[in-house]
Amino acid sequence: MTLTANTDRLLFSATPHSSVEFPARLREMEDVKGSDGLGDTELRLGLPGTSTATRSAKRALPEGDEESHDELRRTSAAKAQVVGWPPIRSYRKNSFPARKAEAEAEAEAEAAAGLYVKVSMDGAPYLRKIDLSVYKGYKELRESLNHMFQCFSLGELSRREGGSGSEYAITYEDKDGDLMLVGDVPWEMFISSCKRLRIMKGYEARGLESRKH
Amino acid sequence: MSEERSDMSEDEDGGGGVEQKERWGPSQGGGGCGSAKSRGGVWTDPPPPFSDQVLENVLENVLQFLVCRRDRNAASLVCRSWCRAEAQTRGELFIGNCYAVSPRRATDRFRRVRSVVLKGKPRFADFSLVPLGWGAHFSPWASAMAAAYPWLERICLKRMSIADDDLSLLAFSFPFFKDLTLICCDGFGTHGLAVIAEKCRHLRVLDLIEAYLEEEEEDQVVDWVSKFPQTTTSLETLGFDCVVSTVNFEALEALVARSPALRQLRVNHHVTVDQLFRLMVRAPQLTHLGTGSFGPPAALALQGDVMEHEADLVSAFAASKSIISLSGFRDVASQYLPAIYPVCANLTTLNCSFAEITADELKPVIHHCHNLQKFWVLDTVRDEGLQAVAATCKDLQELRVFPLNATEDSEGFVSDVGLAAISQGCRRLRSILYFCQQMTNKAVITMSKNCQELVVFRLCIMGRHLPDHLTKEPMDEGFGAIVMNCKKLTRLAVSGLLTDKAFAYIGKYGKSIRTLSVAFAGDSDVGLRYVLEGCPKLQKLEIRDSPFGDPALLSGIHQYYNMRFLWMNSCKLSIRGCNDVAQRLPRLVVEVIRDRPEADDETVEKLYMYRSLAGPRNDAPPFVKIL
Numbered sequence: 064m065t066l067t068a069n070t071d072r073l074l075f076s077a078t079p080h081s082s083v084e085f086p087a088r089l090r091e092m093e094d095v096k097g098s099d100g101l102g103d104t105e106l107r108l109g110l111p112g113t114s115t116a117t118r119s120a121k122r123a124l125p126e127g128d129e130e131s132h133d134e135l136r137r138t139s140a141a142k143a144q145v146v147g148w149p150p151i152r153s154y155r156k157n158s159f160p161a162r163k164a165e166a167e168a169e170a171e172a173e174a175a176a177g178l179y180v181k182v183s184m185d186g187a188p189y190l191r192k193i194d195l196s197v198y199k200g201y202k203e204l205r206e207s208l209n210h211m212f213q214c215f216s217l218g219e220l221s222r223r224e225g226g227s228g229s230e231y232a233i234t235y236e237d238k239d240g241d242l243m244l245v246g247d248v249p250w251e252m253f254i255s256s257c258k259r260l261r262i263m264k265g266y267e268a269r270g271l272e273s274r275k276h
Numbered sequence: 277m278s279e280e281r282s283d284m285s286e287d288e289d290g291g292g293g294v295e296q297k298e299r300w301g302p303s304q305g306g307g308g309c310g311s312a313k314s315r316g317g318v319w320t321d322p323p324p325p326f327s328d329q330v331l332e333n334v335l336e337n338v339l340q341f342l343v344c345r346r347d348r349n350a351a352s353l354v355c356r357s358w359c360r361a362e363a364q365t366r367g368e369l370f371i372g373n374c375y376a377v378s379p380r381r382a383t384d385r386f387r388r389v390r391s392v393v394l395k396g397k398p399r400f401a402d403f404s405l406v407p408l409g410w411g412a413h414f415s416p417w418a419s420a421m422a423a424a425y426p427w428l429e430r431i432c433l434k435r436m437s438i439a440d441d442d443l444s445l446l447a448f449s450f451p452f453f454k455d456l457t458l459i460c461c462d463g464f465g466t467h468g469l470a471v472i473a474e475k476c477r478h479l480r481v482l483d484l485i486e487a488y489l490e491e492e493e494e495d496q497v498v499d500w501v502s503k504f505p506q507t508t509t510s511l512e513t514l515g516f517d518c519v520v521s522t523v524n525f526e527a528l529e530a531l532v533a534r535s536p537a538l539r540q541l542r543v544n545h546h547v548t549v550d551q552l553f554r555l556m557v558r559a560p561q562l563t564h565l566g567t568g569s570f571g572p573p574a575a576l577a578l579q580g581d582v583m584e585h586e587a588d589l590v591s592a593f594a595a596s597k598s599i600i601s602l603s604g605f606r607d608v609a610s611q612y613l614p615a616i617y618p619v620c621a622n623l624t625t626l627n628c629s630f631a632e633i634t635a636d637e638l639k640p641v642i643h644h645c646h647n648l649q650k651f652w653v654l655d656t657v658r659d660e661g662l663q664a665v666a667a668t669c670k671d672l673q674e675l676r677v678f679p680l681n682a683t684e685d686s687e688g689f690v691s692d693v694g695l696a697a698i699s700q701g702c703r704r705l706r707s708i709l710y711f712c713q714q715m716t717n718k719a720v721i722t723m724s725k726n727c728q729e730l731v732v733f734r735l736c737i738m739g740r741h742l743p744d745h746l747t748k749e750p751m752d753e754g755f756g757a758i759v760m761n762c763k764k765l766t767r768l769a770v771s772g773l774l775t776d777k778a779f780a781y782i783g784k785y786g787k788s789i790r791t792l793s794v795a796f797a798g799d800s801d802v803g804l805r806y807v808l809e810g811c812p813k814l815q816k817l818e819i820r821d822s823p824f825g826d827p828a829l830l831s832g833i834h835q836y837y838n839m840r841f842l843w844m845n846s847c848k849l850s851i852r853g854c855n856d857v858a859q860r861l862p863r864l865v866v867e868v869i870r871d872r873p874e875a876d877d878e879t880v881e882k883l884y885m886y887r888s889l890a891g892p893r894n895d896a897p898p899f900v901k902i903l
Contacts, residue, residue: 145684146404146405147400148403148738149679150402151403151682152402154518155629156682158630159632190492191490192408193408194407197872198898203898206898210895
């Protein structure tokens with residue numbers, strides 16, 4: 064894309080208060096800003112393919128349409144919470160008890176866009192959180208967990224096939240509260256049923272494998 | 277409120293950092309001083325002849341007086357001898373991007389470092405735009421420094437992931453360790469704090485600023501405050517307002533009592549006012565105080581002791597002659613505010629941005645604060661409150677107005693009226709961060725004319741794409757006036773409805789701009805191009821949800837080696853454009869960060885690229901692709 068020579072000259076000889084002739088194309092885009100191709104740069108929380116009436120919901124709506132206005136506002140308020148906007152750190156958002164409920168709802172909405180599960184590791188004093196939805200499969204998940212818990216210098220997490228002398232196994236708690244070994248079920252099924260991950264010592268996990276059968 | 281560390285929250289001068297000293301250019305190889313330097317950055321120069329050695333020694337004695345990073349960078353470029361001498365005398369190492377250089381290379385070159393400042397994740401990580409586990413691990417740096425800098429005294433980290441083990445390593449490796457400041461860091465917990473408290477016997481500063489401690493199970497929380505040495509400590513600064521777990525108050529009180537050098541104390545919200553009173557009595561020499569909760573303690577309210585505690589609080593403040601900075605004020609009860617009147621006249625910093633107070637509650641307080649230079653507040657004080665600030669605080673240099681409701685369709689309690697009032701009253705203003713829903717070009721233009729000292733202008737109109745609420749025009753003219761009139765401006769954040777015209781202004785007039793933040797703005801590639809071609813000092817550019825695509829990205833090829841980083845998310849970039857840049861600029865690390873696995877491989881959702889001497893990092897998680 065190149066600027067035409069005309070535009071350059073007009074632009075840079077003008078002071079901010081004189082009118083600058085921009086190419087007609089740009090002016091057009093200004094006019095249609097409300098409904099335009101900026102839509103595809105908008106971050107939405109809905110599934111891809113759904114449309115949201117976010118911006119138009121905030122603009123003037125037909126006066127008599129109170130009911131649908133309210134509904135639209137409600138749905139757009141829920142959907143229009145774009146991730147990370149306005150740019151306020153969660154530390155601040157969580158600091159107001161009255162707003163905490165809102166902040167939590169927002170966090171939930173954010174989390175709904177992902178699949179956040181807690182990961183605990185036996186022997187480690189605290190929990191981590193990961194977003195399962197960014198991984199393509201078990202391999203990537205293992206790699207990430209390896210990275211994450213490397214600071215405990217505990218070596219490779221064991222593979223499902225019953226690692227050769229490695230110490231740790233990855234297990235998860237499913238919807239029914241059962242403890243299962245990670246890797247048994249197809250990935251899609253796993254991410255929809257996994258509620259929490261737990262990295263435990265290999266010998267403890269061996270029981271799980273036999274229990275399953 | 278330790279944001280007084282201007283080198284962390286504002287831009288640093290001269291785009292410093294280790295990488296600046298190596299010669300940059302697309303055609304250059306390793307760069308840097310020492311022609312015999314091997315790929316790994318290890319010095320292999322033969323020792324200089326005797327007379328040169330003498331000269332270098334003399335030079336070292338002179339160079340040790342150079343403190344400013346930019347000066348040191350310049351000195352190191354003079355010749356190899358100067359480069360060596362400078363490397364030997366650099367006491368503070370500043371690394372603006374932890375991935376721009378390997379820990380080994382940095383520690384090999386600078387051998388006598390006593391203080392390290394290290395920054396990790398890009399700023400947009402604060403707004404959940406960088407997925408968990410992205411990187412910025414402190415561990416490799418901790419290991420390298422433990423081996424290279426036994427005399428290390430100070431570490432300051434920003435947006436790094438730190439493990440408790442790293443903190444242990446610090447505590448055991450640096451016997452003279454004095455100062456630990458962690459800003460927006462995560463990954464560690466009370467275990468790590470306990471080791472620091474226990475082992476660092478010369479600790480002067482332990483300052484946690486908006487750190488995100490790991491969630492710990494109830495029974496796992498460690499009583500770290502009790503771990504400080506039982507003898508008199510050398511503590512000068514203790515800030516833990518961001519620690520969510522309760523601390524052992526008796527231990528805290530005893531610690532304060534045996535820390536005669538303590539000047540700055542910021543407690544968390546679990547500390548009640550009566551407890552605060554006790555701490556203040558122990559430490560009347562405090563200069564910076566961050567209160568915990570500032571309302572009636574629930575237990576006492578039941579006993580009817582509230583009045584007595586109010587009186588106690590008043591007397592405590594009256595006795596604190598040295599306080600110049602106040603913050604905290606969580607859960608504030610307005611009847612407690614008058615307690616601080618005795619110290620208001622001396623205050624240079626007041627942070628009540630966690631206190632939901634009205635204009636009427638603010639006015640009597642601010643009326644006393646003639647010397648205020650830094651003021652952080654919630655928008656609940658409304659335009660009226662800001663007018664009161666403008667009337668009294670003639671020396672105000674930094675103002676931040678935060679929104680109570682940080683949502684797009686919130687009501688917004690401040691507007692162009694407040695901004696204009698501030699610009700009328702506070703002519704010496706240097707830095708402003710302002711969240712609002714309604715703004716006009718006129719108010720922004722007024723500020724640009726009244727506040728010629730502005731260095732930082734960050735305006736956040738929370739509703740996306742909102743125009744001037746009176747004229748309905750884009751906000752181009754307002755921001756244009758800012759860049760045109762404020763000659764000292766180095767940091768700018770724009771918002772509201774903006775066309776490419778705004779970027780044309782920025783490109784034309786923003787010659788000193790180093791940091792630019794853009795969100796939901798612009799019409800086409802031309803906008804970004806104006807900026808990349810027009811702003812020679814640009815260091816940090818972060819853009820989200822703006823219609824800039826590959827052509828715009830490519831128009832900045834000449835600039836990227838001069839910048840610390842470029843972040844773009846939800847724009848119109850494709851993998852082809854990013855690959856193009858990666859191929860043309862081998863010293864640039866181009867990271868494409870994937871949000872969802874099913875996202876197609878063509879569009880680039882998140883791009884983070886930065887110059888680096890270290891090449892592609894080896895700790896990238898699976899959702900990061902380095903081109």
